[in-house]
Amino acid sequence: MDTIAKPKHIGRNISRIRELRGMKQEALAFEIGISQQSVSIIEGSETVDEEKLKKIAVALGVSLEAIKNYSDEGVFNYFNTFNDTDFSNSQGAFGQNNNCSFNPLDKVVELYERLVQVEKEKVEYLEKLFKVK
Numbered sequence: 001m002d003t004i005a006k007p008k009h010i011g012r013n014i015s016r017i018r019e020l021r022g023m024k025q026e027a028l029a030f031e032i033g034i035s036q037q038s039v040s041i042i043e044g045s046e047t048v049d050e051e052k053l054k055k056i057a058v059a060l061g062v063s064l065e066a067i068k069n070y071s072d073e074g075v076f077n078y079f080n081t082f083n084d085t086d087f088s089n090s091q092g093a094f095g096q097n098n099n100c101s102f103n104p105l106d107k108v109v110e111l112y113e114r115l116v117q118v119e120k121e122k123v124e125y126l127e128k129l130f131k132v133k
Contacts, residue, residue: 014042020075
């Protein structure tokens with residue numbers, strides 16, 4: 001029994017990658033200078049011309065090969081390679097750059113102080129308005 005390899009559906013690959021990147025069709029359309037409807041048509045097409053594909057790859061931040069060879073299984077396999085129990089010593093995609101250059105608590109206090117100051121200014125303004133009347 002021969003099984004013929006099903007050709008890759010490039011439009012579907014573009015759609016999946018776009019969704020994984022958290023990008024809407026409108027944003028992709030804007031990036032490559034076409035309408036949202038055109039992006040929808042492209043994502044429904046099995047083939048896409050090479051020039052459009054290059055623009056799409058740049059807009060999505062991936063290579064041409066990533067679009068052409070995309071597979072859901074590959075994505076799952078990639079994420080399954082991470083060890084969920086220990087990210088502290090990991091140098092993988094999620095383990096890098098996990099040291100803050102500032103104290104997050106200091107930022108919260110700073111924000112709170114600014115909010116209190118704005119509220120004080122509002123109270124002063126309202127008191128002036130009532131004194132005028």
